[in-house]
Amino acid sequence: MASHINYTCTLLTILLIISIPSEAQLSSKFYDSTCPSALTTIRTAIRTAISRERRMAASLIRLHFHDCFVRGCDASILLNDSSTITSEKNALPNLNSVRGYEVIDNAKSQVEKICPGVVSCADILAVAARDASFYVGGPSWTVKLGRRDSKTASLSSANSQLPGFGDSLNTLISLFKAKGLSARDMVALSGSHTIGQAQCFTFRTRIYNNASDINAGFATTRRRKCPASGGNANLAPLDLVTPNSFDNNYFKNLIQKKGLLASDQVLFSGGSTDSIVDEYSKNPTKFKSDFAAAMIKMGDISPLTGSKGQIRKLCYAVN
The missing domain is CATH 1.10.520.10 (Peroxidase; domain 1)
Structure with a gap:
């Protein structure tokens, strides 16, 4: 009798363990039957x-x-x-x-x-x-x-x-690590700055401080649209060369000390991520592959699944 009870409990435990992950698992086919379009x-x-x-x-x-x-x-x-x-x-x-x-x-x-x-x-x-x-x-x-x-x-x-636009390399690595993302993931995801624009106030200090980690000609060019005071919301492309194309030029910029944000340039500043930046600057295929992998990994951060949360009718308000 006792062995039968133990067997039943063990079986129930196994079934329970099997059922838990299935509820929480994300799947690319999740809407195939409920909303195929x-x-x-x-x-x-x-x-x-x-x-x-x-x-x-x-x-x-x-x-x-x-x-x-x-x-x-x-x-x-x-x-x-x-x-x-x-x-x-x-x-x-x-x-x-x-x-x-x-x-x-x-x-x-x-x-x-x-x-x-x-x-x-x-x-x-x-x-x-x-x-x-x-x-x-x-x-x-x-x-x-x-x-x-x-x-x-x-x-x-x-x-x-x-992450902030003035964060140090160690701070950035720590913030990403806390989310389960590696330094390589961080560098790959930062590569999205190959497109988009930044507001003047986020890079003003960098282009006016005459530091050794910024190309002087690059700083001069960037000052034209970002005065020493005022114009905080003035926009400038993160990548001056190919601002509208998703490519690996961002990493080439960093090697030339032409990163617009301080948090960009710290990725290539004599630290632990220099080799990754160098790799991506030479191998755009590897960058894109790693970027895609990092985006998938990022999309896995603590999702609500199963019966948790809700499906909002309007994205800006709870039901």
């Missing part, structure tokens, strides 16, 4: 937005990144202020800087028309980042799906866990 619908919305404004590609990749680094890839960054929520949009790394919210809202609206209440905003963010990369010449990758949306946001986490 979801990915095509999202791709159309993203391509339309980027065709109108090329810069939006960089903004959408960054939006997914800023979402995943705060409490995981749960679309918490999309939530507006409410009586119960203090929006992450107000955090210093996001305020008047992160863009593309309306593009995600539009994609969500299009998907809701064909499959109401099925596709999460968190998954739309992940797919949008992939489609944005590919549209401007970057790599594509298979997006794992099945994330659910957060019912809360965390302003304090956004302020403390997102």
Whole structure:
């Protein structure tokens, strides 16, 4: 009798262990039966937005990144202020800087028309980042799906866990390590700065401090659109050479001391990541492959799955 009970308990334990991962697992086929047109619908919305404004590609990749680094890839960054929520949009790394919210809202609206209440905003963010990369010449990758949306946001986490434009190499490595990402992942993901633009206030100190880690001619050129005072929101491309193409020129810039942000240049400043930057500057195929792998890895940060969270009807508000 005792052996029968033990066998039954063991069997139940095994079944329980088997059932837990299956609920929490993301899958590229998650919507194959519930919303087979979801990915095509999202791709159309993203391509339309980027065709109108090329810069939006960089903004959408960054939006997914800023979402995943705060409490995981749960679309918490999309939530507006409410009586119960203090929006992450107000955090210093996001305020008047992160863009593309309306593009995600539009994609969500299009998907809701064909499959109401099925596709999460968190998954739309992940797919949008992939489609944005590919549209401007970057790599594509298979997006794992099945994330659910957060019912809360965390302003304090956004302020403390997102990398800053003046961070040291050690700080950057630590921030990424805390999210399960390696130094190589960090360098590869930083390569998204091969597209997009930065505001004057984020690089003013760097171009005016006459330090040894910046090319003098490059600094002079950048000062034309970024005065010593004022013009904080003036924009400048992160990569002057090919600002609208996803390539490996970003890494070539770093080797020439032409990184726009201090947090860019520290990747090639005599530290532990110099060899990775050098490798990517010579091998664009390896960079793109590593970038895609790092984006997949980033998309796996603490997703809400199963019965956790919800599928928001509107990305900017809880149901």
